[in-house]
Amino acid sequence: VETVLSSRTKTVVISPDRPFVIIGERINPTGRKKLGAEMAAGDFSRVKTDAVTQVEAGAHVLDVNAGVPGEDEPALLVAAVRAVMEVTDVPICLDSSVIAALEAALPVCPGKTLVNSVTGEDESLERVLPLIKKYNATVIGIANDETGISMDPEVRLAVARKIVHRAQDHGIPPEDVVIDPLCMTVGADHTAGRVLLETIKLIRRELGVNMSIGASNVSFGLPNRPLLNAALLPMAILAGLTAAITNPVEPEIRRAIRAADLLMGHDEYAARWITAYRKEKK
Amino acid sequence: VETVLSSRTKTVVISPDRPFVIIGERINPTGRKKLGAEMAAGDFSRVKTDAVTQVEAGAHVLDVNAGVPGEDEPALLVAAVRAVMEVTDVPICLDSSVIAALEAALPVCPGKTLVNSVTGEDESLERVLPLIKKYNATVIGIANDETGISMDPEVRLAVARKIVHRAQDHGIPPEDVVIDPLCMTVGADHTAGRVLLETIKLIRRELGVNMSIGASNVSFGLPNRPLLNAALLPMAILAGLTAAITNPVEPEIRRAIRAADLLMGHDEYAARWITAYRKEKK
Numbered sequence: 221v222e223t224v225l226s227s228r229t230k231t232v233v234i235s236p237d238r239p240f241v242i243i244g245e246r247i248n249p250t251g252r253k254k255l256g257a258e259m260a261a262g263d264f265s266r267v268k269t270d271a272v273t274q275v276e277a278g279a280h281v282l283d284v285n286a287g288v289p290g291e292d293e294p295a296l297l298v299a300a301v302r303a304v305m306e307v308t309d310v311p312i313c314l315d316s317s318v319i320a321a322l323e324a325a326l327p328v329c330p331g332k333t334l335v336n337s338v339t340g341e342d343e344s345l346e347r348v349l350p351l352i353k354k355y356n357a358t359v360i361g362i363a364n365d366e367t368g369i370s371m372d373p374e375v376r377l378a379v380a381r382k383i384v385h386r387a388q389d390h391g392i393p394p395e396d397v398v399i400d401p402l403c404m405t406v407g408a409d410h411t412a413g414r415v416l417l418e419t420i421k422l423i424r425r426e427l428g429v430n431m432s433i434g435a436s437n438v439s440f441g442l443p444n445r446p447l448l449n450a451a452l453l454p455m456a457i458l459a460g461l462t463a464a465i466t467n468p469v470e471p472e473i474r475r476a477i478r479a480a481d482l483l484m485g486h487d488e489y490a491a492r493w494i495t496a497y498r499k500e501k502k
Numbered sequence: 503v504e505t506v507l508s509s510r511t512k513t514v515v516i517s518p519d520r521p522f523v524i525i526g527e528r529i530n531p532t533g534r535k536k537l538g539a540e541m542a543a544g545d546f547s548r549v550k551t552d553a554v555t556q557v558e559a560g561a562h563v564l565d566v567n568a569g570v571p572g573e574d575e576p577a578l579l580v581a582a583v584r585a586v587m588e589v590t591d592v593p594i595c596l597d598s599s600v601i602a603a604l605e606a607a608l609p610v611c612p613g614k615t616l617v618n619s620v621t622g623e624d625e626s627l628e629r630v631l632p633l634i635k636k637y638n639a640t641v642i643g644i645a646n647d648e649t650g651i652s653m654d655p656e657v658r659l660a661v662a663r664k665i666v667h668r669a670q671d672h673g674i675p676p677e678d679v680v681i682d683p684l685c686m687t688v689g690a691d692h693t694a695g696r697v698l699l700e701t702i703k704l705i706r707r708e709l710g711v712n713m714s715i716g717a718s719n720v721s722f723g724l725p726n727r728p729l730l731n732a733a734l735l736p737m738a739i740l741a742g743l744t745a746a747i748t749n750p751v752e753p754e755i756r757r758a759i760r761a762a763d764l765l766m767g768h769d770e771y772a773a774r775w776i777t778a779y780r781k782e783k784k
Binding site: 414457458485497 | 696764779780
């Protein structure tokens with residue numbers, strides 16, 4: 221299964237047979253008060269810097285979130301996307317659960333955009349999927365529904381299947397659905413990593429669709445976060461994960477992904493490994 | 503399957519249901535001229551330091567190799583083992599292909615010792631397995647035979663099966679055989695990581711025995727070796743690897759293993775992760 225994303229000039233293909241796809245997570249005012257305040261004031265300089273820095277560090281796609289409490293999210297999202305497109309040319313991942321924001325920003329993005337996200341809840345599916353179809357976009361489907369987040373991989377698989385089927389009902393093919401198998405923190409539940417990895421294996425085997433996680437969640441509340449995130453990614457990639465919303469600016473994370481690509485046989489002659497080493501040594 | 507190793511006072515259990523077992527690789531004069539010269543001169547101070555340092559860094563078992571060209575390996579191995587036992591009390595992994603050296607050192611090790619190694623070659627099996635039985639030891643069985651090292655996981659599985667069966671013929675149960683699925687460098691063949699991981703999954707599923715690799719091999723000839731080794735270990739652990747001969751003194755490596763234990767659900771309340779962080783911060 222190949223999920224194709226595109227910008228005006230670039231195409232990114234998410235597939236188990238290709239190098240892992242990094243979706244840069246930084247352009248998100250959640251937990252970044254300063255960034256949120258600047259965005260609300262119409263200052264997108266930090267957004268632009270974050271866009272360039274992440275692409276230079278290896279992001280193939282940029283997640284753009286403009287959810288600042290009390291602000292006009294549709295207008296902010298459009299402005300943020302325009303700012304990002306001024307300085308980079310990678311496909312965009314529109315990160316919003318506000319339909320009006322997605323409706324406003326989707327026409328601004330050229331090419332094939334990723335929407336983050338829909339859940340398995342009927343209301344979410346029926347609101348988001350028509351937009352995905354209308355704009356020929358792709359969507360991240362989060363494997364939870366009205367009953368919440370299950371710690372049973374089979375239940376998450378069932379929700380993922382529901383999302384894929386419902387998308388098909390709306391005329392969206394399975395390759396345009398990227399499932400998020402739900403990365404929870406191991407700080408709260410020490411089985412969370414195992415449950416995630418089992419869920420990824422199950423979805424890979426049973427549905428065969430591409431998958432992405434918000435990788436940083438795994439270490440929430442724990443020390444040495446980048447190291448834990450950096451260990452999770454190679455494991456998740458082996459299990460069948462094909463993309464992640466993460467921070468490539470963290471050296472541990474981008475190096476772990478590069479290493480995993482090499483160990484999965486996706487880096488002929490170790491050429492990217494060696495090139496990256498030389499570049500970072502400078 | 504539980505492989506039980508022991509020293510005079512300590513027991514180490516290798517099992518997929520338990521934290522990963524680290525076998526410290528440093529006490530090995532191969533490629534360490536200075537160490538070899540000192541050992542040949544009867545100076546085991548560095549051996550002792552390496553023993554203590556590795557155990558402090560998290561080694562559960564210590565590999566001891568005394569192969570110095572032109573020297574009396576049985577005598578050196580016995581002396582090295584005695585030196586290690588003077589300063590630490592973890593189970594020993596006797597690393598030699600010289601039968602006389604194993605024959606001399608096995609009686610010196612109390613408890614249940616790991617022997618590194620036997621191969622799938624008939625000559626090796628018929629020379630080593632009787633010793634394993636005689637001393638009630640355990641053995642690492644390397645998945646290559648007279649035909650060399652195959653890049654086909656099914657062939658490596660067949661060799662592993664031969665070793666396990668031949669051990670049974672000698673009265674050695676499968677839990678006393680730890681298979682080495684063969685970690686080759688991705689610098690020479692970019693499929694080497696994938697082949698290794700496939701082999702581990704196959705052996706886990708088909709034979710269910712414990713497995714150990716010489717993890718550092720994967721990065722031979724490449725830059726940034728510890729980072730590549732550190733990415734391999736979590737992937738291999740997810741695939742089913744239960745031990746590795748590696749260097750816990752490298753921070754990237756011991757942290758990657760700790761992270762993988764946590765992500766596999768083998769670190770309740772993330773207690774070991776947090777404790778190690780606090781200890782290393784000091």
